[in-house]
Amino acid sequence: xxxxxxxxxxxxxxxxxxxxxxxxxxxxxxxxxxxxxxxxxxxxxxxxxxxxxxxxxxxxxxxxxxxxxxxxxxxxxxxxxxxxxxxxxxxxxxxxxxxxxxxxxxxxxxxxxxxxxxxxxxxxxxxxxxxxxxxxxxxxxxxxxxx
Amino acid sequence: xxxxxxxxxxxxxxxxxxxxxxxxxxxxxxxxxxxxxxxxxxxxxxxxxxxxxxxxxxxxxxxxxxxxxxxxxxxxxxxxxxxxxxxxxxxxxxxxxxxxxxxxxxxxxxxxxxxxxxxxxxxxxxxxxxxxxxxxxxxxxx
Numbered sequence: 001x002x003x004x005x006x007x008x009x010x011x012x013x014x015x016x017x018x019x020x021x022x023x024x025x026x027x028x029x030x031x032x033x034x035x036x037x038x039x040x041x042x043x044x045x046x047x048x049x050x051x052x053x054x055x056x057x058x059x060x061x062x063x064x065x066x067x068x069x070x071x072x073x074x075x076x077x078x079x080x081x082x083x084x085x086x087x088x089x090x091x092x093x094x095x096x097x098x099x100x101x102x103x104x105x106x107x108x109x110x111x112x113x114x115x116x117x118x119x120x121x122x123x124x125x126x127x128x129x130x131x132x133x134x135x136x137x138x139x140x141x142x143x144x145x146x147x
Numbered sequence: 148x149x150x151x152x153x154x155x156x157x158x159x160x161x162x163x164x165x166x167x168x169x170x171x172x173x174x175x176x177x178x179x180x181x182x183x184x185x186x187x188x189x190x191x192x193x194x195x196x197x198x199x200x201x202x203x204x205x206x207x208x209x210x211x212x213x214x215x216x217x218x219x220x221x222x223x224x225x226x227x228x229x230x231x232x233x234x235x236x237x238x239x240x241x242x243x244x245x246x247x248x249x250x251x252x253x254x255x256x257x258x259x260x261x262x263x264x265x266x267x268x269x270x271x272x273x274x275x276x277x278x279x280x281x282x283x284x285x286x287x288x289x
Contacts, residue, residue, distance in 0.1 A: 003173075003174065003197050004196045004197045004200045005200070006173050006174075006197075007170070007173075007174065007197035007198070007200040007201040007204070008200035008201065008203060008204040009204060010166045010169050010170050010173070010178075010201060010204065011166075011200060011201035011202060011203060011204025011205040011207075011208075012204035012205070012207060012208045012211075013162055013165060013166040013169070013204075013208075014162070014163060014166035014167075014178065014201070014204070014205050014208070015204060015205035015206065015207065015208025015209055016159075016162055016208040016209075016212065017158075017159045017160065017161070017162030017163035017164075017165075017166060018159065018163065018205070018208075018209075019159070019208055019209040019212055019220045020155050020158060020159040020162070020212070020220070021155065021156045021158070021159020021160055021162075021163065022149070022152055022155070022156055022159065022221065023159070023163075023249075024209060024220065024222065025149070025220070025221045025222050025223060026222075026223065026224040026225075026226065027149050027221075027222075027223035027224065027225065028149040028221065030279055031148070031149045033275050033276045033278075033279040033280075034279050034280075034283060035276065035280075036280060036283075036284055037283055037284065038148050038149070040148075040149045040150070040151055041151060041153075042149075042151055042152045042153065042155075042156040043156065045153050045156035045157045045160060046156045046157075046159055046160035046163070047160060047249075047253060047254070048157075048160065049156075049157045049158075049159075049160030049161045049163075049164060050160040050161070050163040050164040050167070050254045051160075051164065051253075051254055051257055051258055052164065053160070053161050053163075053164025053165055053167075053168065054164040054167045054168055054254050054255060054258035055257075055258040057164065057165070057167070057168025057171070057172075058167075058168065058171060058255075058258050058259060060168075061168060061171045061172045062171070064172075066175065067171065067172055067173055067174055067175030067176075068172060068173045068174075069173055069174055069175075070174060070175040072175060073171065073175040074175050074176050074177070075177070075259070076177065076246075076256075076261065076263070078246070078263060079262070079263070080263075081262065081263055081266050084244040084245065084246075085244075085245055085246060085263055085266065085267055086245075086266065086267075086270055087244060087245075088240075088241045088242065088243065088244030088245025088246065088267075089241065089245040089252070089266070089267040089268075089270040089271040089274070090241070090245075090270050090271065090274045091237050091238075091240055091241030091244070091245070091274075092237075092238055092241030092242050092245050092248060092271045092274075093241070093270065093271035093272065093273065093274025093275040093276075093277075093278060094234075094237055094241070094274055094275075094278045095233075095234040095235065095236075095237030095238030095239075095241055096234075096238060096249075096271065096275045096278070097274065097275040097276070097277070097278025097279045097282065098226060098230055098231075098233065098234035098237070098278060098282065099224075099226050099230070099231055099234035099235065099238070100224065100226065101224075101234070101235070101238070102180075102238070102248050102249045102250075103180035103181050103184060103238065103242055103248045103249075103250070104180035104248060104249050104250035105249075107180060107184065107202060107205050107206060108205045108206060108208060108209050109209070109222065110206045111205075111206040111207060111208060111209035111210035111211075111213075112209050112210070112213065112220055112222050113210070114222050114224065116224040116226070116228075116231060117224075119228060119231050119232060119235070120231055120234070120235040120238075121235070122235070123231070123232045123233075123234075123235025123236045123239065124235040124236070124238050124239040124242075125184075125188060125239060126235070126236055126239060127235060127236040127237065127238060127239015127240045127241075127243070128181075128184070128185055128188060128239040128240075128242070128243045129188055129189075129239075130236070130239070130240065131239065131240040131243035131244060132185070132188075132243060135243075135244075
């Protein structure tokens, strides 16, 4: 229960940061990337500040033997720089550039009750579910063939 | 045009960083929106309730700010709906295969100096900028 409550409070902090920084505003995001037009450098300040705080904080936190609510830290173990990583990141950028929404910006934008945020999040969820079922189907076929 | 907001953006970025640090300190987890969101979609991860709470908090925050203060949170979207739907699908597929987005790779991953996150962040920042350039200055569609 405590674990769930604390996560809710941390989510509240995250959403506040996204909202006041401008990351929930597609126009501001797109202008950050529009160097040849209406450039707005604000998002460099968002990412710079977030990165600095996280890098310093992680250094302190990861020195401990375990987090508060778990037996150990869950850090990603994948190391390979493979095609899904690069192609996926490239695709993500295309979609971010078309819409101005990234997942971390779009979810808090739902709280602004803007229709475009709902349309984006619904189709993004569709994309995640589609990609996951495709990968599972391919993995299933591969294991059926090898069996 | 959007107004340059260095101080609000700095403050907001610090809060995003603080939430990432606190989630690592409490749950031992990366504060990546892609991973957290994917885990509450079917098939549900067994450990979904805290993730649902995180998402609920993230959605509630802007609503609370708007309700409790006179300030408005800026929002403007001019992407036509068919493009918005296509873009959403592309983002969903991309972040699934790319294992993360701006929060997971761009903040948490870079903070850990993860080589995968450094590559992913470089690639998606470049492809976003290229896409915006093509849409606004080559095609001039919207």
